[in-house]
Amino acid sequence: MELAEGKQKFIESWGKLGSEWGINRTMAQVHALLLISPEPITTEEIMESLSISRGNANMTLRDLISWGLIEKQHKAGERKEYFYADKDVWNIARQVAKERRKRELDPVVKILDELSKVNGDLKNPEFATFHKSVTDINKFAKNVDKTIETMLHAEENWFWGSILKMFK
Amino acid sequence: MELAEGKQKFIESWGKLGSEWGINRTMAQVHALLLISPEPITTEEIMESLSISRGNANMTLRDLISWGLIEKQHKAGERKEYFYADKDVWNIARQVAKERRKRELDPVVKILDELSKVNGDLKNPEFATFHKSVTDINKFAKNVDKTIETMLHAEENWFWGSILKMFK
């Protein structure tokens, strides 16, 4: 396979994975494009490479910035803005975990905490089943939360090292 | 909060979480409903509770079965089919991890393996950046894969015990 074809495949696959994980396809594709660009590139070049409109490119870039996955860069003497992606996969994973925790896990834990407080008679199977499912899921979610918390502060080698050693 | 309201909130929240994670809302809601039902219930009851059509209920139930999250049950002397969900959260998590690995991670790893083989001149920054990103992501994906593999065979207490102790 040639480099050009490889790049295409990479952008396509990253986009598909993104859309399966609730990140929109274009956003994942722009991220992929920046991941394989040695130099920062402009909105214009992104529009061109991916055949997307200016509006779409702009919104997507802002989203990626708010996710902490890319940054703007100014070049002296130029009006244009250049964008580049952090290429460190471990940083990317932490950034994504952090955002998803904030946007998805936290609100659910909050609701589960409330639902755990619902009172009822444990002899009533309706209530007993509800209560058990809610508290079990709550415990599980909190374990996931603690693991993410640790991951956010961990070094990559230590993290995988510990996990994989433990699982040997 | 009353039990009835709690149930509503639980179904709603589970549905929302599902849709953020690429599982369709109705599917997550039907799953939630079954999670808090002490007894197996019929298609009819599900349609009624969630105000969804017969076709939708049927497709959703089949999907949930293919994900290994619920099962059919026959009651002696009755034509109707009853459905119930495995209530063990650890089993649910493993089942979901297993399916998503098969449907999403495996295909990506396959492509990354191919892309890692693309040849080029490392002095060419275009190629060097592409190659580094691809191989880094590939390594990362393989670590995730190994972790899931282990999780699939692990007992819940051992798994969280090891992870949380390690992170203390």
Added chain:
DNA sequence: TTAAACTTTCAAAAAGTTTTGAAAGTTTAA
């Protein structure tokens, strides 16, 4: 100032996904 160069917004259109419901299919009891 001004105007050129660039970025951002947002309503409408396109694309994608989910749901409906009626029709077709299947199974069972008599």
Added chain:
DNA sequence: TTAAACTTTCAAAACTTTTTGAAAGTTTAA
């Protein structure tokens, strides 16, 4: 067999999300 009870299918409709592109806004250099 038959018909009643139930399940499955699928094309069309409803709904949701994403994208477009023209207009408005902003910044900078002269």
